[in-house]
Amino acid sequence: MVKKFTGEIITIIGPKNSGKTTYLAGLADWPQKRTQIGKNSPYLVEPFGEHGQKLRQEVYEKILEGAYLKPTEVKSNLNDLPRYMFNIKIQRLFGEENIRLVVRDYPGEIYNQLAKASPLPQLEQEYMKECLKADVIGCLIVLDKWERDNDITYSEAMRKFITEMDREKRLTGSNPLRIAVAMSKCERGEIWPGRLDPETDIFSTHLPGTTQILKSKLKHNVKFFAISTYGVLKHNDPRPNRKSEKRKDSEGQEIELSVLREKHDWHPYGMIAPLYWLSKGKAMQHGV
Ligand SMILES: Nc1nc2c(ncn2[C@@H]2O[C@H](COP(=O)(O)OP(=O)(O)O)[C@@H](O)[C@H]2O)c(=O)[nH]1
Ligand SMILES: [Mg+2]
Structure with a gap:
């Protein structure tokens, strides 16, 4: 009999197109496994189940071919949302650590409604309820805009999210939700140096209002991260490993889309640290 995969449940929310x-x-399809053959990568990530395998397929068919992924669709039945299951092994000097995660990837509309609509429309309300259920251990909030004028809408969305947390009894009390807030696409030259101390040099510096709300309400249940799935070309060559173009989205807003530039030099940055925090409740000591 196939053993059912169980793991800690986390959710991912953030604006559309935030990565x-x-x-x-x-x-x-943890690229470091491919690109660091022969080298000693301390992480091994394995997807499980149908959805994880499908996502891995997308890497081969799209990302490694320099093509775009399809936007995540809103489903009227929450059970139709994919559930990605990962087992992450971290090699340590003395032994090995494991993280087993079940991840729910929410379409960007949920976040967008948080930022805009009051009260939340019914479907978004249901998504929120599910995202804050008692068995969900944490939420990764992925933001991609660091320019100051985004601070107001991000603050508004975070304020609403915190209100929802409170309503579902996940803000304080015996079972508070852990939050990881990540700035994505941080290979961008303006914020790449800030990756070393993202709380200070990315969040507090560029998005002070958002940072202040999160810190004052969530206290020690929030941590800040910098991630880049595409990363930079090499350790000593910080050119972004992606090609970008501007397009109009379905609402006529200008957005930037990117594809991987050099598949043989694919080194994501900061991918595991937020998951480690959500799972273990403490910061990861070494590595990215
Ligand atoms: N520059 C850059 N672009 C990225 C990165 N990760 C994703 N993107 C691009 O951001 C756009 C939206 O990505 P997607 O994952 O569909 O966003 P989602 O709507 O939040 O799921 C796509 O064009 C991606 O190629 C990254 O690490 N750096
Ligand atoms: Mg998506």
């Missing part, structure tokens, strides 16, 4: 699905795809 959530690409991040999960990067985990599903």
Whole structure:
């Protein structure tokens, strides 16, 4: 009999186009396994189940071919949302650590409604309820805009999210939800140096209002991260490993889309640290 995969449940939310699905795809076919053959990578990420395998397939058919992933669709039945299961092994000097995760990838509309609509429409309300259920241990919030004028809408969305947490009794009390807030696409030259101390040099510096709300309400249950699924070309060559173009989205807004530039030099940055925090409740000591 096949043993049922069980793991800690986390959710991922964030604006449309912030890089959530690409991040999960990067985990599903952990590129460091391919590009560091012979070298000693301390991490091994394995996807399980149908959805994880499908996502891994997307890496071969799209990301490694320099093509775009499809946007994540809103489903009217929550059970139709994919559930990605990962087992992450971390090699330590003395022994090995394991993280087993079940990840729910929410479409960007959920976040967008949080930022805009009050009260939340019914479907979004249901998504929120599910995201905050008692058995969900944490939520990864992926944001991709660091320019100051985004601070107001991000603050508004975070304020609403915190209100929902409170309503579902996940803000304080015996079972608070852990939050990891990540700035994605951090290979961008303006914020790449800030990756070393993202709380100070990315969040507090560029998004002070958002950071202040999160810290004051969530206290020690929030941590800040910098991630880049595409990364930079080499350790000593910080050129972004992606090609970008501007396009209009379905609502006529200008967005930037990117594809991987050099598949043989694919080194994602900061992918495991937020998951480690959500799972273990403490910061990861070494590595990215
Ligand atoms: N520059 C850059 N772009 C990225 C990165 N990760 C994803 N993207 C791009 O961001 C866009 C949206 O990605 P997607 O994963 O679909 O976003 P989602 O809507 O949040 O799931 C796509 O064009 C991706 O190629 C990254 O690490 N760096
Ligand atoms: Mg998506």
